[in-house]
Amino acid sequence: MSSREKILSAIRSLTLEPKALPDIPNFSNSGDLVERFTLSISGNKGEVLSKSEFEEWFSSSGFSKVISLSAQFSELATLPLPEDPHALETLEVAILDGQFGVAENGAIWLEDTQLGLRALPFATEHLVIVLDRNRLEDTMHQGYDKIAVAHSGFGLFLAGPSKTADIEQSLVIGAQGAKSLRVVLI
Amino acid sequence: MTHPENAAEFLKDAQKSKWHDETLWFVRDKRDKVSKGIPEWEQLRELASGIKDNVLANLADYLEEFERNATKNGIIVHWAADSEEHNRLVLEILQQQNCTAVVKSKSILTEECHLNPYLEKHGVEVVDTDLGERIVQFLNQPPSHIVLPAIHLKKGEISELFHEKLHTEKGNEDPAYLTQAARVHLREKFFAAKVAITGVNFGIAETGEFVVCTNEGNADMGVHLADVHIACMGIEKILPRRKDLGVFLRLLARSATGQPITNYNSHFRSPSPGKEIHLILVDNGRTAQLAREKFRNSLKCIRCGACMNTCPIYRRSGGFSYNSTVPGPIGSILSPGLDLKKHSSLPFASTLCGSCTDVCPVKINIHEQLYEWRQEVTKTQGEFAKGLSMKLANGIFKSPLAYKISGSLMRNALKSLPNSLIYHPLNVWGKNRNLPDAPKESFQQWYRKNRS
Numbered sequence: 075m076s077s078r079e080k081i082l083s084a085i086r087s088l089t090l091e092p093k094a095l096p097d098i099p100n101f102s103n104s105g106d107l108v109e110r111f112t113l114s115i116s117g118n119k120g121e122v123l124s125k126s127e128f129e130e131w132f133s134s135s136g137f138s139k140v141i142s143l144s145a146q147f148s149e150l151a152t153l154p155l156p157e158d159p160h161a162l163e164t165l166e167v168a169i170l171d172g173q174f175g176v177a178e179n180g181a182i183w184l185e186d187t188q189l190g191l192r193a194l195p196f197a198t199e200h201l202v203i204v205l206d207r208n209r210l211e212d213t214m215h216q217g218y219d220k221i222a223v224a225h226s227g228f229g230l231f232l233a234g235p236s237k238t239a240d241i242e243q244s245l246v247i248g249a250q251g252a253k254s255l256r257v258v259l260i
Numbered sequence: 261m262t263h264p265e266n267a268a269e270f271l272k273d274a275q276k277s278k279w280h281d282e283t284l285w286f287v288r289d290k291r292d293k294v295s296k297g298i299p300e301w302e303q304l305r306e307l308a309s310g311i312k313d314n315v316l317a318n319l320a321d322y323l324e325e326f327e328r329n330a331t332k333n334g335i336i337v338h339w340a341a342d343s344e345e346h347n348r349l350v351l352e353i354l355q356q357q358n359c360t361a362v363v364k365s366k367s368i369l370t371e372e373c374h375l376n377p378y379l380e381k382h383g384v385e386v387v388d389t390d391l392g393e394r395i396v397q398f399l400n401q402p403p404s405h406i407v408l409p410a411i412h413l414k415k416g417e418i419s420e421l422f423h424e425k426l427h428t429e430k431g432n433e434d435p436a437y438l439t440q441a442a443r444v445h446l447r448e449k450f451f452a453a454k455v456a457i458t459g460v461n462f463g464i465a466e467t468g469e470f471v472v473c474t475n476e477g478n479a480d481m482g483v484h485l486a487d488v489h490i491a492c493m494g495i496e497k498i499l500p501r502r503k504d505l506g507v508f509l510r511l512l513a514r515s516a517t518g519q520p521i522t523n524y525n526s527h528f529r530s531p532s533p534g535k536e537i538h539l540i541l542v543d544n545g546r547t548a549q550l551a552r553e554k555f556r557n558s559l560k561c562i563r564c565g566a567c568m569n570t571c572p573i574y575r576r577s578g579g580f581s582y583n584s585t586v587p588g589p590i591g592s593i594l595s596p597g598l599d600l601k602k603h604s605s606l607p608f609a610s611t612l613c614g615s616c617t618d619v620c621p622v623k624i625n626i627h628e629q630l631y632e633w634r635q636e637v638t639k640t641q642g643e644f645a646k647g648l649s650m651k652l653a654n655g656i657f658k659s660p661l662a663y664k665i666s667g668s669l670m671r672n673a674l675k676s677l678p679n680s681l682i683y684h685p686l687n688v689w690g691k692n693r694n695l696p697d698a699p700k701e702s703f704q705q706w707y708r709k710n711r712s
Contacts, residue, residue, distance in 0.1 A: 076339070077339040077340055077341040077345060077543070078339040080341050080543075081323075081339055081341060081495065081541070081543045081547060082320045082323065082324070084543075084547040084551075085319050085320040085323075085547055085550060086320050088550060088551055090316070090317045090318075090550075091317060092317055093310070093313040093314045093316075093317040094310075094314065095310075095311065095314040095500055095501075096307055096310040096311060096314070098307060098503060098504070098506065098507060099300075099303075101300045101303075101304075103299075114520060117519075117520065118519070118520070118521075118523060159484055159485055160451055160485060163447075163451055178298075178510075178520060179510075179520035179521040180520070180521070181521050181525065191484070192480070192484040192532060193480070193481070193484035193485055196477045196480045196481050196484065196524075197481065197484075197485070213506070213510070214505070214506040214509055214510050214521075215503070215506040215507075217506065218502060218503045218505060218506040219503065221502070222502075223466070223467060223502060225529070226527075226529065227333075227529050227530040227531070227532065228526070228527065228528060228529065228530075228532070229469075229526075229527035229529070230480075230524065230525065230526050230527065231509070231521065231524075231525040231527075232523065232524060232525075233520075233521050233522070233523045233524075233525075234523040235523065236475070236476050236477040236523065236524075237475050237476065237523060238391045238392075238439060238475060238476050239408075239517075240390070240391040240392035240395065240408065240409065240410050240439075241391070241395075241410070241415050241418055241435040241438055241439065242283075242413075242414060242415045242418075242435060243283055243286070243287070243408070243411075244415075244435040244436075246435050246436045246439040248439070248440070248443065249391055249439060249442075249443060249475070249476035249477065249478070250389065250391075250443055250446050250447060250450070250476050250477055250478045250481050251476065251477025251478070251480070251481055251524070252477070
């Protein structure tokens, strides 16, 4: 008997009392979505910027290795999207469009179509996500309603920069992945 | 070594153990604050528990549905009955790829299966990429906490270790500096690896996708750069529907570290073009636990670590004192199911205060199961010392004369015997507990004097 059969038949040999799958109510919170989203992102050690704030930061930083897949900021790109993700090793900035954000925790949903390469938001030194301020959801429940069962090979709820507190619980931003997250609300 | 012996060892460094206690309590406190911001928090726990009840009642069907959908998506699904088979499957995939160096993100399951030593024995270099895990791996230690693997170490120790392993400045204990050094070291490994191994937080039957949550982004750095992704998943990690993730992702990070969500929550559904995803479904004692009605719902655990952070025993004895892959209260009800003899002291490593049960996001009745395991332990092993004293007591209580004589003997003995005889190693209850002063007279003597 294969291990598959062994495991499944071991489970099926048990008399297990039936338990109904509960329905999930449509929980919602009060308060302004933009305000709550902004607060959540800063709690996760990211930053929410307006278009002009972002442009000011970007032009004063002098980055030379930039990939932009955002329609709004395509002119900022200095590099095309490579075929091999290993070419991202020295990338300074990636600018991507987010599908929607979740106010309760700052999580932003991205799929293969927004990412280009799945490694992009992780390997880049700085990450910028452009998000429509009318596309904010209340909680994760509304977030998953919105995604429903839409098919993408990879999907990501991204809520902040790479961070760790593994050394004496001291929070350090920029562990292995992106050292910063800027969300441009337009 | 038993839990009390290991705990005594941990407590020798009083300053460090106090820091450990206070730091974990701080994490527990963060969990309280963030959970109080969610009015429906208790309802979410109820829902999570109910969803997991449904999963455990229909596990075989869900596993088949998950496998069917994952296969449709292009994921290669394997099944492993035990840790040996799991390790062998991983090695076979690595050998097919001619891979001798692999990056791995946090996976309690691979710790449970002792995958690292197995792969190393077969000539594969394994690099744990979670910062805390890399630190303990450098020290040849297992993680001491499932969410905070290096919580037993102080920055001075890590600074010394990194000076030796990563050639950081001697004496520089700045966490940001040390983390940056690890970043450079680990990114070099990520960009060189052909195969990456991850654990799995949730597998969704409805869609055949699985979800991995990290704050460092290390799981994603590994798998998106590698050609092959091996995901190792316990069979109990199933959720029926994609929307169930809404409930579980709201609970997981808040319970674990008091953050509203982990910064990276990756949903793997099918491999990138030209790449492979292998998923190994592992039993390793889980179906046996499912068969134990009293202990069944320990399989609801989502490995958040909240029960450890709140436990007065864990905080004051450290993760290593449990000598178990999953330490703390949840480990003390999971591990006896794997090896009752080895882990027989764990169900006693608790005050039964119930704080673990109160914070558990999936409402496992941890403290009640600890009590139940105590019954199992005494049933199978008995207690030699206690058995002997009970027989002795039985003889004494049967004869009024023996009772009178022994009572007076004991009152005098407690006064005059040296402490070494009372607080001897056989009497574990004498440890850190002082007996009350013995009364001068027996109740009978007192009654005759005062009431007759």
